[in-house]
Amino acid sequence: MSFSNLGLSPKVEASVEAAGYDIPTPIQAQAIPVAVSGRDVLGIAQTGTGKTASFVLPMLTRLERGRARARMPRTLILEPTRELAAQVAEAFELLGKNHRLTVALLIGGVSYEEQNKKLDRGADVVIATPGRLLDHLERGKLMLNSIEILVVDEADRMLDMGFIPDIERICKVLPFTRQTLFFSATMPPEIKRLADNFLHTPERIEVARPASAASTITQRLKKAVDHPAEKREALRSLIREHKIQNAIIFCNRKKDVGVVFRSLQRHGFNVGALHGDLDQRQRTATLDAFRSGEITLLAASDVAARGLDIPAVSHVFNYDVPVHPEDYVHRIGRTGRAGREGYAAMLVTPKDHKALKAIEALLREEIAWVDGAPDPQEAEEARGAAREGGRGRRRGGRSRRNGLKPADAQSEASSNRRSGSSLADASADDSTNTAKRSRPARKTADADTRSDDRSAAREKSAARDRPAARAKPAPREKSAPKGKSRSGQARENQPVGMGEHVPAFMMRPVRAD
Structure with missing residues (x-):
């Protein structure tokens, strides 16, 4: 099969021939005729099988009729990264050299001024990352009510990078009658639900099992x-x-x-x-x-x-x-x-x-x-040591495990050093645990006595650490006369009122009217 059998326009076929493409890949041979007819496509294929040309070529064919108006593009391509967006823009330059189409690349790391100029002139194709596209929408520099074709490329990568909420926001402002093309190498359940929401009776094209590597x-x-x-x-x-x-x-x-x-x-x-x-x-x-x-x-x-x-x-x-x-x-x-x-x-x-x-x-x-x-046994022991080491660090930086092998003990000590504990502390812990295991069992009465002693010590320590209850402040006592202590003063000799100390202003004579 050749590209001439896929329903492409003569201009597009000439561009394909000039680019040196002779035989379409399986995903191209199955997706291009469906996309040219205007139906939705859900394409799943291994990476490196030519998915980009699967939507660029039919898009060029359909864009030969009509022109875009200022800030109202006709097609939108969403890419997860700047590099992919720039690569798709290069594909349009290569395959669309016989078409006078305006392509606007909206990605981060580039000034808004140049992007706004292209949008103001009228862009037939907008290739964008979701974040920068939403920035232009919020600034009022772009309207999406004239979009005829939407392409979501590398949809599973969009999921990994957290772009799914952004894509949902974008799809809600697009016309209901648009054509939607989904392309991805894998199809996790989240992407399948998104495709079910925004694609209308799509043609599912799967040229290889999802998430499979090329045999080459x-x-x-x-x-x-x-x-x-x-x-x-x-x-x-x-x-x-x-x-x-x-x-x-x-x-x-x-x-x-x-x-x-x-x-x-x-x-x-x-x-x-x-x-x-x-x-x-x-x-x-x-x-x-x-x-x-x-x-x-x-x-x-x-x-x-x-x-x-x-x-x-x-x-x-x-x-x-x-x-x-x-x-x-x-x-x-x-x-x-x-x-x-x-x-x-x-x-x-x-x-x-x-x-x-x-x-x-x-x-x-x-x-x-x-x-x-x-050796599977060695791998399992290494995984177990890594898990136990992680638990020990979460408990405070020191492992509680006993009976470590020499290699495991060294790994444990390294973990302790990384988490702030010294090698001496780790060794001391291991020695203490070994000594505890080597002690002979005492009698039950001794064990009970030690348990009671420990309980009493814990209660005493808790009482010492507990903040003292706030006592009710005692009433302020009157000061004792000069030369006598307050403790030795008899109750009957305590001064009444101000005692012998009377302020001078109270001794002034009062003039009677």
């Missing part, structure tokens, strides 16, 4: 120690073992992206960094350098895990096991795109085995180890 990607696991320095050394050795054209290294946290970037830079690797805290100019420059080959390695957070089209990525390394299993599918989807072969490896520490099992359950297959699978 070789996946491997490598054992690592849960120590930052040794884990970074394992990453460097993993990179040196392969002939890399370029590679993306994924970390769970932005802080770790910076640590890995500086470590690889110190060891002579050509590396760049990409995460959400960088401003838009830095992020764009880093991506452009990676695409052009100026940067060989890219240490990145999950901001680079969804939809970025960099076809020549040869390797993907997961420095951290992702928290959500679906993120693993998106990460390794940066390699092996468009039928190319790719390689993905992941460092796994003993505490990561539970998350690894969730990933393998999602993929419905086991991932091979490059250095032999770990």
Whole structure:
């Protein structure tokens, strides 16, 4: 099948041919005819299968008739990240060069002035992240009552980033008669409910099982120690073992992206960094350098895990096991795109085995180890030690467990040092617990006596710590005459009234009228 059989206009077919596309991908072959006809589409396909062209090409065909008015765009495309939005804008420039369409890119990190100018001239296509789009709506710079086509791209990523309430707000102000296209690589229950609310009898197109990896990607696991320095050394050795054209290294946290970037830079690797805290100019420059080959390695957070089209990525390394299993599918989807072969490896520490099992359950297959699978008993003991260590830190920074193995005791002492306790304190606790276990049992009477003594001591301590009851203030006593103590003064000799002390003003003679 070719693009000429999908119902596209001659202008669009010429643009596709000029771009070098010959055969549509499965998602394109099934989604484009439905989208051209005006029906809603719910598309599920692996990342890297050409979902962007699945909505750009039919949109170009339908936009050939009519023009947009000022601040009233005709189509809206929602993307979870700035990079994805910019990438879709580039696709419109490439495939829509035969069309005189105005495209407005509304993303954060860019001044409002340039965006307002495009909206004022009339934008046929608005490509936006939800936050910046709502900003323009609240400022009164944009009206959505003329939207003909709505595209929600990477819908599951919208869920992960907390954009679902924003999407619901946006959909409520859109015309009811619009066409809606949903595209995603995974379809969790929350996204399915959202699709049921805002799509009208959609055509469900599923060219691959949700959350499945491409068969062209070789996946491997490598054992690592849960120590930052040794884990970074394992990453460097993993990179040196392969002939890399370029590679993306994924970390769970932005802080770790910076640590890995500086470590690889110190060891002579050509590396760049990409995460959400960088401003838009830095992020764009880093991506452009990676695409052009100026940067060989890219240490990145999950901001680079969804939809970025960099076809020549040869390797993907997961420095951290992702928290959500679906993120693993998106990460390794940066390699092996468009039928190319790719390689993905992941460092796994003993505490990561539970998350690894969730990933393998999602993929419905086991991932091979490059250095032999770990002993299941050792992995279970490591997970138990990590859980107990976490409970000990929550109880106050010191573990209450007895009978630790030497390795576990050392790990426990390290946890105590991190939480503020010293190694000596941890050792003293272990010694005290051992001594308590080694004491012989006393007689019952002695145990009862000790129990009573402890109860009495606790009551005495509680009474001492309890704040004293506030007593009723005693009436102020009269001062005793000079030279006599108050305690030795007889009651009958106590002065009445002011006694011998009479103020001088009361001794003045009073003039009678």
